[in-house]
Amino acid sequence: MIGRIVIDNVRPRTPTGLYPAKVTVGAPVVVSADIFRDGHDLLAARVRWRSVGKSAWQEAAMALTNPGLDLWQATFVPTALGRHELVVDAWTDAYATWRHKAETKLAAGQEIDTELEEGALVLEAAAGKQKGRDKATLVEAVRSLRSTSLPAAERLAPALTAGVAALLVGPPPNADVTTTAASLLWADRERALVGAWYELFPRSEGGLGGAADRLPAVASMGFDVVYLPPIHPIGRQFRKGPNNTLTAGPDDVGSPWAIGGREGGHASIHPDLGTFTDFAHLVARAADLGMEIALDYALQCSADHPWVTEHPEWFHQRPDGTIAYAENPPKKYQDIYPINFWPSTEPAREALWSACKDILDFWIARGVRIFRVDNPHTKPMAFWEWVIPAVQAENPDVLFLAEAFTRPKVMAKLAEVGFTQSYTYFTWRTEAAELQEYTEEVAMSDKADYMRPNFFPNTPDILAHPLRNAPASVFKLRLLLAATLVPSYGIYSGYELIENEPMSDANEEYFHSEKYEVRRRDWNDPRSIAPFVTKVNRIRRHHPALSRLRNITFHESSNEHILAYSKISDDWTDVVLVVVNLDGHDAQETTLGLDLAALGMPVDRQFEAYDEMTNQSFTWQGAHPYVRLDPSSEVAHVLHLRAL
DSSP, X not given: OOOSEXXXXXESOOSSSSSOEEEETTSOEEEEEEEEESSSOOEEEEEEEEETTOOOOEEEEEEEEEGGGTEEEEEEOOOSOEEEEEEEEEEEOHHHHHHHHHHHHHHTTOOOHHHHHHHHHHHHHHHTTOOHHHHHHHHHHHHHHTOSSSOHHHHHGGGGSHHHHHTTOSOOTTOOOEEOOXXXXXXXXXXXXXXXXXXXXXXXXXXXXXXXXXXXXXXXXTOSEEEEOOOSOBOOTTOOBGGGBSOOOTTXXXXXXXXXXXXXXXXXXXXXXXXXXXXXXXXXXXXXXXXXXXXXXOOEEOTTSHHHHHOGGGBOBOTTSOBOOEEETTEEETTOEEBOSXXXXXXXXXXXXXXXXXXXXXXXXXXXXXXXXXXXXXXXXXXXXHHHHHHHHHOTTOEEEEEOOSOHHHHHHHHHHTOSEEOOGGGGOOSHHHHHHHHHHHHHSGGGGTOOBOBOSOOSSOOOGGGTTOOHHHHHHHHHHHHHHSSEEEEETXXXXXXXXXXXXXXXXXXXXXXXXXXXXXXXXXXXXXXXHHHHHHHHHHOGGGGOXXXXXXXXESSTTEEEEEEEOTTSOOEEEEEEESOSSSOEEEEEEOOHHHHTOOSSSOEEEEETTTTEEEEEOSSOOEEEEOTTTOSEEEEEEEEO
């Protein structure tokens, strides 16, 4: 039942409240709630939180930040990984209510003898809980309130000091406290929120050993995570040839996502890539360079996977007795058998799900702490609801990225039931208005309580429209957008070499896609934009403002081809303004309309705008600076703003 005090809309939370909202260790969490009661008495509130299983609560006072909307907020910083619970308490603030009434009547010239005695009773009750100097402070204030020899204002003054107010924090004895049911939070490590991802195929580098040799160059560009597509044996039956052709030659390598062969399945390494010793070296080399290895978790099989013969009940049987291959019409994946996650018997389902978790446990034991999950929207939500918490209960530092290019509500539900991060629709957002709308949705709406975005300009599957036959300037601006709009982004290997040839005018896939063949690249190609990528990642690491999700503000531009947005660090010491020419081909100019208050910049004096991309410094004053960007030389300004 509703208590005397109403507490609604506690955030952060997931839509159903059945699953934990997501927070990050070391990153401030803003807790908000709508709190009100009948009448005119003033309220006080606090938030309390603790790790699940711990007895001691931590707490922070909440402040009324929007009286018209009864919105209260507090901020705290999680310090431990794992599951937390959070409650909000609210009560009638007898001291604040009395103080407001007494001060208001006194200012109006009204008699306040009754109010003085009411205050004395409030402070007297509080003094009973104190000792020593604190008790003496309250007793002295009570004595002053009951004095008959002083004017009312002087009698009141000692009870209104900051020292007295500080002693009346928290609910007094017998207060009408209303407490919410516990909300759940899951606290991840920082990499769940912040990271630059780089995807590479080990077979194109000569195997796991060659991939390890490639790592220093990737690290030098400033990447944090190196993501590997499946490294398992690849099926021979129905193997795909170059450009997804149905007939493969004897030397064609096939798709890594057609997992399984006579050498083994998901717990095996393709013999052409190397051994488990080579994999351990790769993981260790990445760690030495300050990076992590992320591994693809693709729950599907080739026709040659051991599961096909050992557990035919785990697959979809066709009426003619054959096993159904994967389809996403009009696309067909003849080389892949999807798994039937809901076989006809409960023991079969339990055995299958357990085997799928065993794959994760196997690679976690070999140093993998990040998994990019292939097509999670084609598996039951119930499976993810079970397996992700089961893994994280044993290894709370493990992260899951959902590769789910699917309907918005499905993407959101995957995030709610446990996925750490999600691919997004950024890949297809190109215009200023849609970029702003979509970024505000994933960064500023309720969805950001539980769904962390990862912006990828491209993937091995997707050469998106902006990049098809595009010049280097378009590759630069798309990368810079992804890297500065949100704190996690990624690119697929070859992006820095401006690989831009599509399969056809109607097909988003690459011509000579690395999914079906080995790609040998010249990393020393003078056309490479690796120096640009390096600079962008250096700027990301240098500016704390770019490591937060929910701190973006968009600013007006008189030109629809120019997008302007800012990010500010938690302590307001780092203010970054990004201005991007979305055209990518022609020079564009604009007059900006800056929200100076949101930027914390002065209205009446100059401030510095230092461009991290060119090391130029501009002196601006007012909200309407002029900007011109020519993509032949610079696609964007990344400006560090400082008041002069």
